[in-house]
Amino acid sequence: MKGTKNIGAWIRDAYRIFFHEMRLIFSDAGVMVIFFVGGLLYPVLYNLIYSHGTVDDMPVAVVDNSGGAYSRRYLEKVDATRECEILIYCASMSEAQRLMQQQKVHGIIYIPSDFDASLVRGEQGHVSTYADMSSFLYYKCLTMGTSLVMLDEMHEIQVERCAASGMDAQQAYQAVQPVLSDESMPYNRPFSYTIFFISAALLLVIQQTMFYGSSLLSGTLRERNRSFASLPDQLQGLGIGRVLLGRGAAYFSIYLVIGTLIALLIPWLFHFPQRSEWWEVEVLLLFYIVDCIFFCFTWSTLITRRETVFVLFLSVSPMCLFLTGFSWPMTAIPPFWQKVALLFPSTFGCRAFINLNTAGGTLETIAPEIRAMTLQTVIYYFLSFLAVFAENKVIEHRDALRRVRDRLDERRGIDREEDRRIIAG
Secondary structure, three states: OHHHHHHHHHHHHHHHHHHHHHHHHOOOOOOOOOOHHHHHHHHHHHHOOOOOOOOEEEEEEEEEOOOOOHHHHHHHHHHOOOEEEEEEEEOOHHHHHHHHHHOOEEEEEOOOOOHHHHHHHOOOOOEEOOOOOOOHHHHHHHHHHHHHHHHHHHHHHHHHHHHHOOOOOOOOOOOOOOOOOOOOOOOOOOHHHHHHHHHHHHHHHHHHHHHHHHHHHHHHHHHOOOEEEEEEEEOOOOOOOHHHHHHHHHHHHHHHHHHHHHHHHHHHHOOOOOOOOHHHHHHHHHHHHHHHHHHHHHHHHHOOOOOHHHHHHHHHHHHHHHHHHOOOOOOOOHHHHHHHHOOHHHHHHHHHHHHHHHHHOOOOHHHHHHHHHHHHHHHHHHEEEEHHHHHHHHHHHHHHHHHHHHHHHHEEEEEOHHHHHHOOO
């Protein structure tokens, strides 16, 4: 009977804390902006900014000082690529630079006068490219188009040299390319920067907006000499667990909706590849959101000022994004930063989402990431428990010191409130 009563009291307390947290969230305009405007607007803005994930037939200018057969063949192949279109042949680099400054072309291909002569002598030929860096996509198109043609030309020249040494065509091709390779890009066939970037950024938005919103709320309360750590004193028995789970339920109910919109609606709205079942993404979101909640509870205990959140926004977000390994292999990241990456739920959540939704994996495929997020959840739950407990003790000690000081002031006849009023004028 007593156990049933305690369970009922535990549920009532957690239920009351849940609604208390909801009132705090919906009464703070800054938190509302971060959660709902930032959480839903950032993915839309990212997609609108990177809506053109590819650039086809980018106009380029050519300065061909060689004018030989090899340079003409090379430029014809560049013009035939999807990435580049030769708009104009210029007589000098100054003319090509003027066209780039006028934004009529976004790249320049420069072939020196000794290009053909070097290849005829069996030496190395050089081609220089200059890209308009006002957009990364211009650089990508020019580099990719010219590099692919360069590789093809290398094979052609090697075949020609082998044939000139007495080999027939078949022997020459076998000597140049003894193993045939077939390049395939199944997950991002058009080389779209949008698919590459947004797949990693979507789940990062969940972690970052939750952390900034919850930290903003925590900093605001501490500025007002209030804290979530003071709540357990108002409950019966051990109340820290009820506070954590009651507060966590509030964030979970909000971010389950926001996360679903981010992970399912945004890719569908912008026609991104969605190679997984919707329920598999929801399973991933359950583990990821719970992990993010206790991650935020743990680290938000260090936030004592409301404005600290905006300083962290500038420094932490790019770091978290690159530590996911979406743009650089994790094996190539220094060991120190690999250890730092283990602190963030986004490291595992973003990888799992890319493997699941973009690469078409299954829940078995992302099982290592789910296990890592589960372990993080357990660790961060106990850390947040200890953080609240420690802060509660600090608050009790500070209150005890204040009571002692007030008693001493009363004996000495000191009225601090009156002193403050006199000093303030």
